[in-house]
Amino acid sequence: MGETLAMDSTFIQPIEHRPKLEPLDSLDEQVPTIDLSISLSRTTHQLVSEIASACQNWGFFQVINHGVSHELLARVEKAARLFFDQPMEEKRKVKRDAANAMGFHDGENTKNVRDWKEVFDFLVKDGTLIPASHEPNDKELRVLCNQWPQYPSGFRETCEEYARELELLAHKLLRLISLSLGLAGADGLKGYFNDEQTSLVRLNHYPPCPSPDLVLGVGRHKDAGALTILAQDGVGGLQVKRKSDGEWIPVKPIPNAYIVNIGDVVQVWSNDKYESVEHRVVVNTEKERFSFPFFFFPAHHMMVKPLEELVNEQNPPKYREYNFGKFFASRNRSDFQKQKVENIQIDHFRLPL
Numbered sequence: 001m002g003e004t005l006a007m008d009s010t011f012i013q014p015i016e017h018r019p020k021l022e023p024l025d026s027l028d029e030q031v032p033t034i035d036l037s038i039s040l041s042r043t044t045h046q047l048v049s050e051i052a053s054a055c056q057n058w059g060f061f062q063v064i065n066h067g068v069s070h071e072l073l074a075r076v077e078k079a080a081r082l083f084f085d086q087p088m089e090e091k092r093k094v095k096r097d098a099a100n101a102m103g104f105h106d107g108e109n110t111k112n113v114r115d116w117k118e119v120f121d122f123l124v125k126d127g128t129l130i131p132a133s134h135e136p137n138d139k140e141l142r143v144l145c146n147q148w149p150q151y152p153s154g155f156r157e158t159c160e161e162y163a164r165e166l167e168l169l170a171h172k173l174l175r176l177i178s179l180s181l182g183l184a185g186a187d188g189l190k191g192y193f194n195d196e197q198t199s200l201v202r203l204n205h206y207p208p209c210p211s212p213d214l215v216l217g218v219g220r221h222k223d224a225g226a227l228t229i230l231a232q233d234g235v236g237g238l239q240v241k242r243k244s245d246g247e248w249i250p251v252k253p254i255p256n257a258y259i260v261n262i263g264d265v266v267q268v269w270s271n272d273k274y275e276s277v278e279h280r281v282v283v284n285t286e287k288e289r290f291s292f293p294f295f296f297f298p299a300h301h302m303m304v305k306p307l308e309e310l311v312n313e314q315n316p317p318k319y320r321e322y323n324f325g326k327f328f329a330s331r332n333r334s335d336f337q338k339q340k341v342e343n344i345q346i347d348h349f350r351l352p353l
């Protein structure tokens with residue numbers, strides 16, 4: 001295996017956030033699995049109602065028969081394995097820095113504790129614009145560009161093909177979620193994800209860890225975008241905070257399924273009908289793990305607020321509007337340097353009752 005992380009105190013979680021590493025109880029409740037195929041015996045109406053209950057009860061679900069090629073996913077996994085298996089010196093050639101947030105990175109913090117992982121990020125639309133800083137009055141934009149490694153060969157083509165396929169699945173899910181919210185037009189939200197969308201794909205590599213009881217692969221967090229669509233390998237480690245009691249529930253690997261979760265943008269659009277749910281990743285001493293999230297993010301200039309169609313006198317808006325690009329920029333800032341404050345949350349925009 002290539003050179004990876006070395007344990008030190010920056011990875012250590014505060015006691016209250018350390019994982020319990022009990023064996024997985026096979027009778028444990030699971031996030032729902034939804035079959036996206038439509039047939040004579042299974043109508044769109046039935047599918048939409050399954051989506052509605054999964055979004056309300058869990059904020060997470062798995063999908064099968066989603067239309068993404070299994071062969072393509074296998075190619076992405078192989079490319080990721082070969083890339084991360086290289087010496088650090090090679091990976092650093094496409095290292096992310098303050099000027100370019102895309103590429104390889106192994107120093108990400110979630111809530112000020114370092115994650116036990118290495119990542120490779122790329123944009124769905126290369127050359128995406130984002131605000132240069134999180135400062136509200138700074139109107140400057142900067143261009144984010146992808147950087148691609150020389151090795152393994154075909155890495156870039158595989159990644160680009162994957163992004164295109166996942167974008168199609170994201171639109172399919174966005175339509176289903178729109179219908180499940182009772183929006184009049186299934187395509188009403190499509191315009192937020194135009195050619196200026198800030199969506200990105202991340203390749204996550206979680207190396208085996210000598211102290212999985214003290215660290216997390218990704219600390220507890222909520223995803224900032226509209227939806228996240230994640231492929232995980234067979235190792236397992238993702239845990240979701242169950243809404244009913246706050247218990248951490250492992251998401252069982254299902255070969256070729258995708259895990260879908262509601263992000264902060266859909267929580268705000270739906271005026272809290274659907275919530276963005278906390279999740280985290282535990283690691284283990286034996287096996288490295290790979291996962292590939294597709295983060296479906298609006299264009300930087302889009303303003304996010306509860307949808308007009310979903311608010312009325314009985315259900316007044318719970319949030320004031322915010323700019324997606326500035327939210328994104330504030331979140332990303334905390335990845336580069338340890339912040340003394342917790343990073344930005346949609347609660348900052350919550351209106352008093």
Ligand SMILES: O=C(O)CCC(=O)C(=O)O
Nearest residue numbers: 204218232238281291293
């Ligand atoms: O690796 C996983 O299972 C989840 C990763 C995750 O939550 C994230 O990157 O936002």
Ligand SMILES: [Fe+2]
Nearest residue numbers: 221222223279
């Ligand atoms: Fe996440």
